[in-house]
Amino acid sequence: MSADLDPPSDGPWAQAWKRLRRNAMAIAGLVVVSVMALAATFAGTVAPFDPRISESWETSLPPGARHLDLVNEFVVTAGQAPRERDVPPWLHDGLGDGHDHACELDVVAEEVKQLRVTMDGAKVTKIQGDGARTLAKVELGPEDHLRVKDAGTRIEAKALEPGMALPEGVPAKTGRWVLFAEWVRIAPDAKRTVRVAYGYGTVSAVTVAGAAHAGEMRIRAEHVRDLRVDGARKEHVHVLGTDLNGYDVLSRIIFGARISLLVGLVATLVSLSIGVLYGAVSGYAGGRTDVLMMRAVDVLYAMPYIFLVIVLLTVFDRNLIVLFVALGLVQWLTPARVVRGQILSIKRREFVDAAVTLGTTPWRILVRHLIPNTMGVVVVFTTLTIPAVILEESFLSFIGLTVKFGGEPIDSWGALVDSGRNALGVNGERWWMLVFPGAAMSLTLFSMNFLGDGLRDALDPRQKGRG
């Protein structure tokens, strides 16, 4: 279909859309932005992990690291004595049989003993105990057993020292291992569903149904009384790795998109609303009012606005609203100028004269006739201001002025990128913590810029290529 065959009755928007559709980069940009926006909106369902739940031993996993999970449902009941024979065989075997299991757990109060053994490959490298730092040697009494979290493995009482071979039963895989040799009391009256996640041959996470996280409830093998096979084995993959806290990078990016895009969008809308209205009034009023209003804009232009934002953010409680206002307040000047220019040229057109002749009130003319005609500029400005605001926000994150999102601090892309650059090792270790959030941000900004350029060309073909 070619342009000259299109019905001439097409409105300017339809024509603009047609022109836009021919601009491959702009369309690609539109797609990327839409995908990001959708992902951000439905972050809860899209994100593979909860960005605020982490497993401490899953820190700094590289992209694609598998989180070999067996998600098992346990029902914890009180009062039953632990019976060794009730330990389900899959727990003895370390890794499961490819299925999810549910079982009943009995928990008894016992004295907490803490001993932490770090193993590298098949060597014990570090033993820590009882709050103190590294112990060269730990003597265990005859009644003590070193119970490794992947239950069933048991080290008979004897002195442990770094460099000793791994006890039998612990799968000899390479990598740093932390075997927890302790047990923890769980409230005896507690009866709840506990989910146990397995990874690297050890229990890696224990969560209690309903609660966010109960990673610290360590469940001994003999506490498991009954077991029900309950669904299939799940395998989680940290596609983009995990960060220093063990949070899934992909999920953090998806949730971060919420903040960044929301800040970008709302702050832009705030600034454009102010700018358009101000510019329109100024341009339409003309004369002395116009001169005065534009002088005010000139004065504000001279303000080191980022400083005002910083001051605003330190002055008021740092929440999103303040950020919106602060960023919006400083971004409205350019749209105001541009819209005024537009209004100046439009208001001489015949249809305005016609409206005036009909006795329409100036306000109505402004709202019904003039402002709608500046929407092209506004749309373009929106797509170009959003990236600017997102960058601005990331900059604020960098200098420590992060914002809260509904009481819970969720990191924006800027904050993610900043923590990424802090985590970056000398030889580029942990690059994924910087590269992926950075890429998400750049890609979005990239796309918005292309979309903005495309929109400008589409809405105003004469201006092609500007900026």
Next chain:
Amino acid sequence: MGRYVLRRLLWTPLVLLVLVTLTFALIKAAPGNPFAMDRVVSEEIRAQLEARYGLDKPAIVQFGQYLGRVVTDFDFGPSMKFKDRTVNDIIANGIGPTMLLGACAVILAVAIGLTAGTIGAVRQNSVFDHASMSAATFGMSVPNFVTGPVLVLVFALSWKALPVSGFDPSFSLLPALGIAALHVAWRVTERIRVGPAGFSWGREFACLWLGLLLAAVTSVVTLLARSPTLILPAVTLALPFASRIARLMRAGMLEVIGQDYVRTARAKGLSETTVVVRHALKGGILPVVSYLGPAITGVLTGSLVVEKIFAIPGIGREFVEAALSRDYMLVLGIVVLDGLLLVLFNLAVDVVYGFLDPRIRYE
């Protein structure tokens, strides 16, 4: 033009007054006290402190006294955080590094941006064009607190070619080099037959442009040899602006190159260089010139980050800390200073614009 400049200058105090009032009101409204510490000092001690800095008086009196001191003595008061220093002192210490860094960055950005943009426009759709424009779009969307550490990683930690941080500038050779660069540029532009030996804008323009480029290149070379600490920060700060300028320049040039008058120039039998340098450049550079105003603001903002990452003793690093520690006087002082700089630079940009575009008339 002179009158216009004068009038704009007369406006400056008003702008600054608005700025100071606004900042003062804001920072006074802020909760928190400059003398709050994590260990509580007794009321008496705190009262003594507040009396020392005049904080016991009503805000309006404080403001009046502040303005009075600033206007009559050009005294911006004592810093509340740095007990041994006055705001004047801190600003005097920090302004040099910030300005030097900013100047280097702007020169680099303009040199890189204009060159890449012009070549991109003249060789539209070439490999260079696509590569440089992709790089530019990328450069615009990566925050400089990422580029900085990555550059450090590559050049300072892996390659060990440049220092990680610090500020050790060497000024000795720079003015001489600048003059030399302009001289060379003057000679070179004589060689490219832009046309008559006499007065024509194309040549001045080409000269200025080339001069800037040469000055930038020579500066970088000198800095490399004499004070390598500046290179990474200057490049970090320059990159987003270089990207923006390259895009603006390319777009501006493309628009101008499509103009009838460029066709006219070609039809006259002028060489392609002359057409570009004399006829197209002046029009094509206008968007870049009008961008320079916001760019100066951006450089000031960017220096907050770059100074922190590279531990440069500049004024930007002071500001954030001053705001966080409620050092009222220091915040006000820096805001005034930056406001003044912005006003002056914006004026300079407007003047240059008027100079380039004869159709603009300042009344």
Next chain:
Amino acid sequence: MSSNGPLLDLRGLRTHFRTDRGPVRSVDGVDLSVAPGESVGVVGESGSGKSVTMLSVMRLLPSPPAMHQGQALWKGEDVFGWGARRLRSFRGREVAMIFQDPMTSLNPYLKIGVQLTEAVQLHLGLDHAKARDRAAEMLRRVGIPVPESRLDDYPHQYSGGMRQRVMIAMALSCEPQLLIADEPTTALDVTIQAQILELIDAQRRASGTGLVLITHSLGVVAGMCDRVVVMYAGRVVEEGRTEDLFGDPRMPYTVGLLRSVPRLDVVTERLVPVPGTPPDPQRLPSGCPFRVRCPWAEARCAETRPELRDVAAPGAAPHRIACHVDITKAAPREPASGGAA
């Protein structure tokens, strides 16, 4: 290169533009020649390829997207074979061009003096002072009062007509052998149009310069040109001495064109526009591109595209048309609405 041969000789010139939606054949095989001192009018509707033809000769079209085929011989040398240096000495010095819109054709950022002197200095090797004198002289010749002081003005300080005079002065300042004027008056007020045309005519006669006048107005051509070339859809469809062509148009399109202009010498009841719209250069109809609008069209018109053929009486100056039909013999398919031609 002989002084007797034509100054400019186009042989089968084709200029196609590459676009995303396929090539656009703006100029599709033009044969045209201009003798020294001769004045030729090129006439046609918008989009018929007149301007593109001339811009191709000057090689002013950016390539790509413009692709050239065929030959454009300047004194026997093919313009398309030249290097940049030869091309520069050709442009401005040997052939000068006046463009349609004087408002945009002058560089707004440069003073008039600079724009006038640069070509003179380049091509004639004059020094700055002499070039300035010459520029002032040229301005005076095109009728600008107090030219010395106006040299330091910028284009926006000139009115539209004045700017076109400057363009003419600029074009003629290096005494070219051929002047190409591309619709020099369309952007001007009607009152000024005649003055400018007169000026061009007078100036070129005074210096013996050849002229190619591109216009869509047959009226303009009638007064100024020795010969007329009519173009349609990128081709020459009729060509002949002015009085032959006006007196005895043989191509249906020319007939249509002539009917659409008011004439002082013939009483016409009403003006008849050429029916239909100009064809899309990307999707030309088969055969003769004009056949869909042509009242004389026959079956064969759809089969082959007519070549130029001479229809002049033996011995007379050539009068060539590209048409299968001899309209002097055939009747229009349906009665021409405007009565007999």
Next chain:
Amino acid sequence: MRFRAFAYALTLLSAFAATAAAEDEGKKPEGAPPADPAGFDFSTLFEPGDGWRSTRQIFVWNNETEPETLDPAVMTGVTEHQLALALFEGLASHHPETLEPIPGAAWKWDVSADGTVYTFHLRKDARWSNGDPLTAEDFRWSWERALREPNCQYKEMFFPIRGAEAFVEANEKDWSTVGVAVTSPHTLTVTLHTPCAYFLELCAFETLMPVHRRTLEQFGQLWTRPENIVVNGPFALDVWKPRDRIEMVPNAKWWNRGIVRLERMVIRAIDDQSTSYNEYLSGGVDWIRSIAAGKVTDAQQQADYYVQPYLGTYFFRFNTTEPPFDDPKVRKAFNQAIDKRVICETVLKAGQVPATGIVSPGIHGFPEFKGPGYDPVKARALLAEAGFPEGKGFPKVDVLYNTSESHKQVCEKLVEMWKTNLGVTVTLRNCEWKVYLEETRKLSYSIQRAGWIGDYADPATFLDMWCTGRGNNNTGWSSAAYDDLLARSTKETDPAKRYALLAEAEKLLCTDEFPFMPIYFYVNQGMLRPEVRGWHENIRDLHPFQYLFLAGPTKASAAAAGSGK
């Protein structure tokens, strides 16, 4: 332990007093262990070895940020403290390993039997860097000046001295009410209002360091500039480029010049921790005092990494003036629902030690108190007793913390544990530093994050603040029994008994009352080149620079030497 030091100093000093006075002008040949000028044998602090002779002794380190001042009386922060340690010397100074007070500007001191009168004998050869003798009057004047100086925020350091508190609080004008007297040009007599076990440590603290009267009077605010400053410490200020670097050279007039082997210190002010770490890796500096959270994993792999326990406790205050935390049971329940080990191991990861008491371990002779630990069952029971079974009906409370990534992480973990173990939902509230301080002062919080770094190595620094009405209490908690215990401890002159009283006080705090919730004891981590010697781990991160030297060249020292200076 303070008393041990005290007794140690006392016996040593009186034993050597007579001979030492005669040997006062003892010369110390370069390189050889310095002769003992007084009771304390400083030569024991001179680590022998030959590597240092062929090495340029330039020590480059990062002091993290720009000092707010170089005026010792006005200083408040750790950054400034490090500098004061080099530039000034109090009556006493720190032993680099044990941190016990050892003679400083005073070569010996006598203490009256009741522990309230201290007589300091100043070194006759102690001089200011401009050659002026350092006299008892210098100390008296400096102390008076500090108490009168509005900018001095640590006036409390003087409060053990009789009359000092009244001098400040009651705005007393008459100095004679204060128990500081110059009894001879080189003898200073200080009278305390009660015995103070840690007074000698205070004498090494920067607020009590002397300043040069004539310089202050002549230059006013500008007295700390390199061109003006006159100091009495081991080093003299050479260069001060704000926000960039401070350079120091040995003070030629210092009485123990011979022990100083460094020829220059270059002290950078890199406040970005990542940059600081990178600078260390690239060889730009030889000591960094902290490590960015993101770099800790990296740093722990390096041989130069060190971690030392630090005299500080990280805890959370409860607002005991309002429900629900006016009930000790609730406070205890919240306490016992937290597994502190998990916070140390999974959030902090730098070897921090879980805390059940408030007094940071490492104070010699003071037993570490083991309070009730993690016990969710008990916690739940306690909460039920308090009227909130399973957390039902628990009012809305929040945790106030100042903006910082690591505080945030700790607080999130706490919230998670309370939710899991008690069924109580607690929300987070973060403020930026200055606001947070204000909110704390006004008690407008329910639970507040806090940290306390000891000013001196004595349990009192952690226990004193919980007395009724103390400025740093900030919880509204008050207990007559506790106040009484502390009052008795102050009067007690037998160190062992005193510690017993203090231990009892800590037990009172951390068994049932819990006006706060201890989380962990700080550690201090950094990177130090192995070439740097004379540097010892200690709980206050104090490393008197006069004992440091380089056993071999480092990249930073070579670069600094190469750059001319």
